[in-house]
Amino acid sequence: MRHALIQELLVLTAILAISVLVFLQTSSIMDAGGSQVASGTFPRLAAGTMGVLAILRMLMFVAKLRTAKSPAEKARTFDGMYDWNWGNMHRIVAATVLMVLYIFLFRLVPFAPLTFTFIFLVFLSFGVRPWKRLLISTVLSSGFLTILFVYIVGIVR
Amino acid sequence: MTSHILAAFADIFQPMSFAFLFVGSAxxxxxxxxxxxxxPMALAILIPITFGMEPFSAFMILIGIYVGTKTGGAFAAILIRTPGTPAAAATAMEGFPMAQRGEAGRALAISIGSSFLGGTVSWMVAVPLVGVIGLYAVRISSADLAMIGLMALAAVSSLSGRDLLKGLMSSCLGLILATVGLDELTGTPRLTLGYYQMLGGIPFLAAIVGLFAIATVLVDMSEEAVNAKPPTNRGRFNLISLMRELWSMRKQLAVGTTIGSILGVVPGVGSDTAxxxxxxYVKRQIEKGFLKSDRKIGEGVPQGLAAPEAANNAVTGGATIPMLTLGIPGDGSTAIMLGALMLFGLQPGxxxxxxxxxxxxxxxxxxxxANLTTLLAAVLLIRPFTAVLRIDRSMLLGSVLILALAGSFASTNNTFEMMIALSFGVLGYLMHRFGFSIPAVALGLILGPVIESNFRRALMISxxxxxxxLTSPISLICIILLTLLAGKLLYDFVSKSKTQSETQNNQPTNK
Structure with missing residues (x-):
């Protein structure tokens, strides 16, 4: 429960930090466009509102926790945070790293079938078993997707 | 207006346009x-592919997808008790028990028929209303538009997320992101972080692909897969029996359609609520004895399947009104369609x-x-489409990621957009993880420029x-509604604090 509390407060602090950053970033453009329509007014209004809401949420969250009489009631404060399976985080991290790699490869050879095949193979390896089925489906579907995508893009462009 | 409507019918029934609409529906x-x-995910992925097409043809595909998903969501809900879309969640309650007792064919037929009726009737009501509101909409001032946009944004953020405050914070984040780039009034760069690629603003398409496609895949990857398979025995059900059955539940269909049409107009409420x-409504009717049924609710009552299906399709008719007349999207899908209009150089409003x-x-x-093409596609393709449920999820998710990233590249031939899509994907995943509203950010991105430009224009004019x-009635009503929303927030906060102090006062006496 303490972890969830720290997470929640960290997220709200991050939102506050974004609000402050927007204020700092827009300080130099507050004189552009005149007092009523200054370029920085609107982002500041949005950031200010977001910051106030984050503070309000923090206060409400803490108030909720303090009023909770039992551990079960306290747990309910976290909006089902405990349902989340952190055990699968490795998949998310791996998928994100793969996507960065994919973008890097794409920069070198756009729409290369080999790139598709490679990435598809790795994506699939997270879920599909047995390996034989994985290999067959990878080659077939990546080839099909490549042809389909290049064909469609080629036609419409 | 009549001549434009007739011309539109003629355009749509051209073989190619009709074919595109049918493909979209399928x-x-x-x-x-x-x-x-x-x-929203399908629309986000398809926009880059349709980008080089004629806008009219592209929109035939996009509209087909928008309407088709509402009907398709029921199939998985009925066959494997997993709603294909959030809108079909209520459908599973009665649809799945019907499938379990060997009436999957009947349940699918009722859902397809109800979807068609709900969508078509609501559209028939919406067409004249759009015409009338469209005539008056031109008289709306900049101050009104700014406040309508703000109210729509507040409504979506407060209703779409799990938490009101987090929903509102999400829309504020969307508004901030919408201000990135050159200020259109003064030409001053804002929040570009030194990237020249950001001078034109955050690429909308890449952001949408990230928020709705990549984030959804990441969320799905982090959850354990459901390995339910559809039943093989579905039972037979013919057209005449279907028409008889639909006629016998006309009252529930009418109520469902009315609820969906009305809720469709309200931004943020959406198909699932409808x-x-x-x-x-059906549950209450059965419990009170107004509706006679051999079965209890939850045991496969056909009316309990028909009414939600009619309602979630009727939302499309209601949502058309603010989308086309005011340029105000009601949910993620309509926000993406409005964004697509802007990408094609059109200005909805x-x-x-x-x-x-x-x-x-x-x-x-x-x-x-599109309701008609969806009906045709559903009747013709129901067997192969339900067989798709047997495909391994990891293969689907891999395909979506590849198409999403390649699609964001295809729109401008720039890998920077792919990085933006990926960043928004991770942002969307984290937002989902911590209970923030993704549609609210998308709506903030779409409505941000509308609200800001009209807000500043109104101030410049005055x-x-x-x-x-405060002097315009429409703007005043919006401000009152926004004040009520703020009042509710404060009331919640004060009542929580009161409960807290009461608990603390009671604690010593309890001891």
Whole structure:
């Protein structure tokens, strides 16, 4: 429960930090466009509102926790945070790293079938078993997707 | 107006346009069938592919997808109790028990028929209303538009997320992101972080692909896969029996359609709420004895399947009204469609029907005809589409990621957009993880420029007098509604604090 509390407060602090950053970033453009329509007014209004809401949420969250009489009631404060399976985080991290790699490869050879095949193979390896089925489906579907995508893009462009 | 409507019908029934609408509906059904793939995701992925097409043809596909997903969502809900889309959640309550007792064919037929009726009737009501509101919309001032946009944003953020405050914070984040780039009034760069690529603003398409496609896949990957398989024995059900059955539940269909049409107009409420409300109506009718049924609710009552299906499709008709007349999207899908209009160089809003009547009336009529093409596609393709449920999820998710990233590249041939899509994907995943609203950010991105430009224009016209927002009745009503929302927030906060102090006062006496 303490972890969830720290997470929640960290997220709200991050939102506050974004609000402050927007204020700092827009300080130099507050004189552009005149007092009523200054370029920085609107982002500041949005950031200010977001910051106030984050503070309000923090206060409400803490108030909720303090009023909770039992551990079960306290747990309910976290909006089902405990349902989340952190055990699968490795998949998310791996998928994100793969996507960065994919973008890097794409920069070198756009729409290369080999790139598709490679990435598809790795994506699939997270879920599909047995390996034989994985290999067959990878080659077939990546080839099909490549042809389909290049064909469609080629036609419409 | 009549001549424009007739011209739109003629355009849509051209073989190619009709074929595109049919393809869109079939794709929508397919996406709807697959749990985890949603209408906004399909639209986000398809926009880059349709980008080089004629705007009218592209929109035939997009509208087909929008309407098709509403119907397709019911298939998985009935067959494997996993709604293909959130809108079909209520459908599973009665649809799945029907499938379990060997009446899957009957349940699927009722859902397809109810979807068609709900969508078509609501569209028939919406067409004249759009015409009338479209005529008056041109008189709306900048102050009104700014406040309507703000109210729509607040409504979506407060209703779409799990937490009101987090929803509002999400829309504020969307508004901040919308201000990135050159200020259109003064030409001053804002929040670009030194990247010249950001001078034109955050690429909308890449952001949407990231928020709705990549984030959804990441969320899906982090959850354990459901390995339910559809039943093989579905039972037979013919057209005449279906028509008889639908006629016998005309009252529930009418109520579902009315609920869906009304809720569709309200930004942020969405198809899922409409479905649940209609289901609650049928449940209440059975419990009170107003509706005679051999079975109890939850045991496969056909009326409990028909009403939510009619309601979640009727939302499309209601949502058309603010989308086309005011340029205010009601949910993620309509926000993406409005964004697509802007990408095609069109400006949705009060002047849309006057400046681009062919496109505006074309979209309006296509939304109705899409119900017909969806019905055709559902009848013709129901067997292969339900077989898709047997495909391994990891293969689907891999395909979506590849198409999403490649699609964001295809729109501008720039890998920077791919990085933006990936960043927004991770942002969307984290937002989902911590209970923030993704549709609210998307709506903030779409409505941000509309709200800001009209807000500043109104102030410039009034020479800085903020009273301009209180003198117009429409703007005043919006401000009152926004104040009520703020009042509710404060009331919640004060009542929580009161409970807290009461608990603390009671504690010593308890001891």
């Amino acid at each position: 794709l929508g059904l397919l996406v709807g069938v697959l749990p985890g793939l949603s209408s 479905g649940w409300l209609s289901f609650a 009060p002047l849309f029907f006057h400046e681009s009547p062919d496109m505006a009336y074309g979209i309006l009529i296509a939304l109705g005809v 020479r800085g007098d903020a009273m301009v927002f």
